[in-house]
Amino acid sequence: MSETAKDDAERKQVTVLFADVSGSMDLAEQEDPEEWRKIMQRFFALLADTVTRFEGTVDKFTGDGIMAIFGAPIAHEDHARRACYAALQMLDDVAEYAAELRRERGLNFSTRIGINSGEVVAGAIGGGEGAYTAIGHTVGLAQRMEALAEPGKAYVTEHTAELARGFLDLRNLGEFEIKGASRPVEVFELAGVGHARSRLDLARERGFSSFVGREREIERLEEALLRAKEGEAGAIGVVAEPGIGKSRLYHEFVQRCRSDGTEVFEAQGQAHGKSIPFMPILQMLRAFFGIGDNDPEQLAREKIAGRALLLDASFADDLPLLFDFLGVPDPERPVAQMNPEARQRALAEVLCRLVGNPTRKKTLMLVFEDLHWVDEGSQAMIQGLIDGFDGTRTLVLVNYRPEYAPPWEENPCWQALELAPLRREDTRELLRDLAGEDPSLDGLDEPIHERTGGNPFFIEEIVRELAESGYLQGERGAYRLARPIEGAGVPVTVQAVLAARIDRLGADAKQLLQVASVLGKEVSGKALGMAAGLEEETMERALAELIEGGFLYEAEIYPERLLAFRHPLTREVTYGTQLAEQRAATHAAAARALIELEPVDRYDELAALIADHLRQGDEPLEAARWSARAAYWAGHSRPRDSLRLWHQVMELVDGLEEDEETAAMAVHSRLLQLQYAWRVGMSREEEEHLAAAAEEIATRRDDLHSLALLRVATSIRPGLEHQGKVWVENVEETVALADQTGDRHLRVAVRGAGAYAYLCTGDFEGFERALDEMLELVGDDGSIGANIVFGSPIAWGLMGKGMVRRENVEFDAAEELFERALKIALEEDDPETASWIRTNQSGLLAMRNEPEAALAMGRRNCELTDRLGDVFSRSLALSNLSWTQMNAEDPAAALESIEEAERLYREAIGNGGEMEAWRLQLRAQALTRLGRAEEAVGVAERAARISREREMMWTYPVAMLALARARAGASIDGAEEALQEAERAARETNALTLLVDIEAEKEQLGSRPSRMY
């Protein structure tokens, strides 16, 4: 176990391998136990050696086999491949050993292997050395594969196949019902090594995406090649994190160079290749000499000798060494005995001469990929090559990841090229190529660019994952978005890459990163240090490592240090590696750090964040308290947030034992949700549910106060299809109930809410009386009764009084009241009442025949109200805008506004509410003006009927006026009768402004020739 391994458990993506002896019972019976033990020991040793060679961990010996894990404790991005290579090696080794056993003992010995990949929880269990183990369904399934496998075979599940495809040759055996698995599992037999060597090979097989960006880099490479062609050798190193496109860049460049006659030879390091000495050099030489994988030895020797001697006859002496090194020793010309160092030196020298030979005409380009996996020997050879190639027509291209530093950085012919992630526009282009241009994909490039940080590999994998999990439908290059991508997980391939990077961090840095991932996308340095509980010095060192490694960056240094994740995927993966329990503890620590470090005056704004940490930190009571604080803070200015937060409070306290505090929170959280229900909408069932539960608790606890508020929420509030008289009765009863509690706040709030019923039923005097009573109770303390049902009672009271003045055609008085009201609403931070006041102000302007000013105010109000996210007020503002548009002789715009207002309201609230008839009559008027009077008649009739039936007498006369106009416009009978009824009703309710309109209409009707008879 390396020193970066943590002793506490983690969630990890790994591959689990089980290998055992098939039919071991029978075999053991044939042998003396002592002999059998020896056989098994040798068998175990073979397996364990192979596991170690591929950097896996032997988890345990199972009696007649082993269990091994690849990817834990240290994550490897190619854990599945490693396990499969190990399995192939084991099959070979055991087959050889079995042949020996058959020869010597007549034993029929064979092994079977099962492999599966997926998430496990890995860590020390039980304690002590060697207690490290992996647990989870993934392990069980691997074992089942072993049991399923035929002797001498290795079976892998679809999960491993997904990761290893292309790199290994897999034969699909079909689906199998596996005990303990809820659905059939696709099983594959491991048949050999595949043709892909790198991820890029795999990408090529799937079909390359079109190459985007990288103009500057290609230019740099071309310049270097040009110099090389003139005899100025150079070496370039492209460095970047996995998947940024190092290999692809070279691939594109190499394609161009080959076509213009440059000789190119390539070699690449392998993730598990460090333990195989000289692999890249061997690859390079085989390519140089043109040796194929299946060439017989003799042919290979001929190729080597042919090419070398053609270059220079003096290579004759070096042939035995070359043959030997390339694995085709000539029995007739054995290589001279030398120690390994001398041999390596000799080889390096031959290599230099091959590359630097003056007889060579063509420009030579050598590409070494993935030097971060290079072994010491090869590295030394490459260094020798670079040191000695001065003056030759050679270009050496290497690439590697940032954790590697080449030892030849001082060499003047060397230049390093840092490859940056794709630019935004490149990502967009790549996505267009991968996913297509369907309009449903609009707006997808931003989040994908953010999430992947412009890493093309991540982009490709995410698109593939989205397609496979049904978010995208259609075919590559022509997808359609089937559902929003929130909630889509991180592809396992990407997880593997990121997890491997994270695991290479030192223990402290890794812990810090885990804590940071819990804290958020951006975290303050102080909070991070505190939540992580690290000493300052350790913390600084760990932080430096994380910044250096490109995990975090300093988003701000002043006034406070702010650290942010470089890409969100790293955060997601880091977060996902932690056990739930550990995560919860960190969340709780994060909350405490915030509370301790932040100044008290920031608590309100941070309350939601603190609450969230506490909730995830399993501290529900504290979380509920902070959520309530956040909800109060959001208040009427952000009704949707308030609703969500009160819902959260309710859920949190419902899980707790009932006491004074939790019961109060249980009731209040429900009452307040109901308060927001009429503003933003809620289903009838949910509302009833909330009300019933609140009533039950409040009654049981004799909580009159809450019962009064509950009545406001269920039978007084706006947004219901009220019956006028009943509504007023309910108001009177609730006012009496509130008075019983003696609570001044409550008495004010209930009166304020109740006053609206008088207005809607056309009782302007009653409306003003209720408001005056309320204002008297408030006195000059604006906080009395504030923010219970409405924000500022004074603002609301003055506005209402202004409305009454307006109905009485006392426009100046109305204007003055509205102005005072607005000033107070703004001072008291009550944007909701402010919106209603502006609505009334623009209406007043319209009545005063200032259509342009009315329109401007109406539009501005709609904009401001949109920000509230409150459907009630938005719909009101829009209806009013419609009215002012009509007034400004723009009936088409008026119709559009009123239709939008109706749609908004109905969609969110589910019924028409108390303003339904009012909106209908506006629509009727707009239709009449547009010459669609026949349609208008039906709409106006509905407005009239609804307002009459529901006793909404504020609206009734204006609905009758709308009907009169519609009938007149449609030239049908009854216009005059409607107008008479409008007049009668307006007189009854004393709606003086309306009477002015009715008079005007009467004259019009009288003058209309068609109505003469």
Ligand SMILES: Nc1ncnc2c1ncn2[C@@H]1O[C@H](COP(=O)(O)OP(=O)(O)OP(=O)(O)O)[C@@H](O)[C@H]1O
């Ligand atoms: N400029 C680009 N335009 C389009 N696709 C690209 C571009 N760069 C890379 N890709 C694609 O992204 C994937 C990853 O690229 P590549 O294999 O070159 O990354 P890498 O940096 O070599 O990663 P590693 O360190 O793992 O080898 C490939 O499928 C490749 O085709």
Ligand SMILES: [Mg+2]
């Ligand atoms: Mg690469």
